[in-house]
Amino acid sequence: MWQMMKVKDLIRDLLNVGEKGANVARIIRSEHTLLELLVQEKIGEQKNERFVQDFKTLADVLVQQIVYHDLSQKFPGIKDSIYGEESNKFTNALGESINVEILSSPAETADLLCKVLNGNEQAANLLAKVVHEDVSYYPEDKIDKMKNLEIKEEDIGIWIDPIDSTAQYIGGEVGIPNNQGFVRHGLQCACVLIGVYSKLTGLPIGGIINQPFASQNPQTGRWLSSCQWGLNLEGCRMFSVTDTPEHITNSHQILLTSASDTVETKDKFSQVYTIHHAAGAGYKLLCVIQGLADAYVLSKNSTFKWDMCAPHAILLSLGGGVISYKSLCELAQNNLSSNKKFVECQIIYSREDNSENLGSKNWCNSDGIVAYRSIEALQRLVSAVKTC
Ligand code: 2IP
Ligand code: CA
Numbered sequence: 055m056w057q058m059m060k061v062k063d064l065i066r067d068l069l070n071v072g073e074k075g076a077n078v079a080r081i082i083r084s085e086h087t088l089l090e091l092l093v094q095e096k097i098g099e100q101k102n103e104r105f106v107q108d109f110k111t112l113a114d115v116l117v118q119q120i121v122y123h124d125l126s127q128k129f130p131g132i133k134d135s136i137y138g139e140e141s142n143k144f145t146n147a148l149g150e151s152i153n154v155e156i157l158s159s160p161a162e163t164a165d166l167l168c169k170v171l172n173g174n175e176q177a178a179n180l181l182a183k184v185v186h187e188d189v190s191y192y193p194e195d196k197i198d199k200m201k202n203l204e205i206k207e208e209d210i211g212i213w214i215d216p217i218d219s220t221a222q223y224i225g226g227e228v229g230i231p232n233n234q235g236f237v238r239h240g241l242q243c244a245c246v247l248i249g250v251y252s253k254l255t256g257l258p259i260g261g262i263i264n265q266p267f268a269s270q271n272p273q274t275g276r277w278l279s280s281c282q283w284g285l286n287l288e289g290c291r292m293f294s295v296t297d298t299p300e301h302i303t304n305s306h307q308i309l310l311t312s313a314s315d316t317v318e319t320k321d322k323f324s325q326v327y328t329i330h331h332a333a334g335a336g337y338k339l340l341c342v343i344q345g346l347a348d349a350y351v352l353s354k355n356s357t358f359k360w361d362m363c364a365p366h367a368i369l370l371s372l373g374g375g376v377i378s379y380k381s382l383c384e385l386a387q388n389n390l391s392s393n394k395k396f397v398e399c400q401i402i403y404s405r406e407d408n409s410e411n412l413g414s415k416n417w418c419n420s421d422g423i424v425a426y427r428s429i430e431a432l433q434r435l436v437s438a439v440k441t442c
Contacts, residue, residue, distance in 0.1 A: 073191035077265035096421025117216035131207025138214035219334030249363025256402030261364030284368030339365030386439035
């Protein structure tokens with residue numbers, strides 16, 4: 055007998071677990087003992103390099119394991135269909151191999167973490183406390199309006215990117231927003247991404263993006279999250295995003311790209327758009343979702359399924375989507391701009407689709423990506439490619 059799950063419970067749990075992940079990301083930056091481990095490399099302690107490298111990975115692995123643990127406790131039927139960027143196998147400075155997992159009590163989890171952290175009990179206890187804390191990131195009543203929409207547990211898979219834009223997270227700089235309302239780099243670019251896809255269609259059906267360092271309390275300096283979610287299932291489209299902020303007037307002309315994209319790509323679009331760079335695949339997608347930019351284009355293969363699944367679900371809920379860069383060029387070449395074609399081109403996420411054992415390469419978006427907020431935005435992109 056297949057277990058049915060209420061979609062509103064799933065979205066609420068994604069939001070709660072995303073916020074728990076954000077708490078871990080924040081405590082590592084706010085507690086001196088943990089921050090020291092994260093940034094030691096910058097102060098040049100060569101002998102600790104290996105350990106520090108591992109600690110960076112630990113932040114990622116821990117957030118991923120929290121999501122895995124909490125979601126599979128709530129919905130046991132999805133346990134074997136939760137995938138993420140990181141493996142939980144971890145090697146500590148002594149060369150010992152340890153499986154990082156969330157155990158049944160804070161004390162047990164702290165003991166395990168202590169082994170990974172080479173006996174640093176203080177750090178292990180701090181982390182275990184956050185990992186086991188109950189979090190209620192209360193979303194708006196919109197979620198209750200999903201009423202009794204249900205889905206079979208066996209029909210869904212989950213992709214997690216525990217901390218996207220790790221480099222900005224470690225760098226710790228506070229980004230200064232431009233007139234357009236987004237930052238080019240900085241802590242604000244770090245995002246926890248949790249996306250749900252349908253195993254039947256391969257398409258994303260729901261997702262959350264938690265930005266752990268979205269805003270800072272001016273008095274205490276404490277960082278607060280901002281979170282967006284979206285659902286696109288069986289004709290039910292719901293999302294948290296409100297309208298584009300009023301002061302943003304020219305977002306149709308803004309195109310986001312990676313600083314590492316080719317000069318050729320940037321030149322191609324610069325005839326029609328103003329090109330901006332911002333760090334983080336998830337963050338660029340968030341800017342498109344929020345209406346701060348018209349689209350995000352990447353001609354290279356440097357993103358993965360875990361980077362895209364959650365934002366893609368939110369874009370679909372808004373009436374937009376994500377296709378490959380190659381598809382965009384084909385649409386332009388063959389003069390195709392019907393909505394039906396756009397739907398057929400959506401990137402899919404089924405784990406089962408790829409049988410070759412190429413490690414993480416299996417899950418990379420090898421033909422590049424194009425993310426847009428509306429059909430009109432994609433039509434503008436198609437015309438821009440045709441123009442050149
Ligand atoms: C990275 C991160 C990078 C991004 C890259 C992602 O994920 O989002 O910032 O490159 O595509 O895979 P860019 O900033 O140039 O867009 P992670 O930080 O999780 O490795
Ligand atoms: Ca990533």
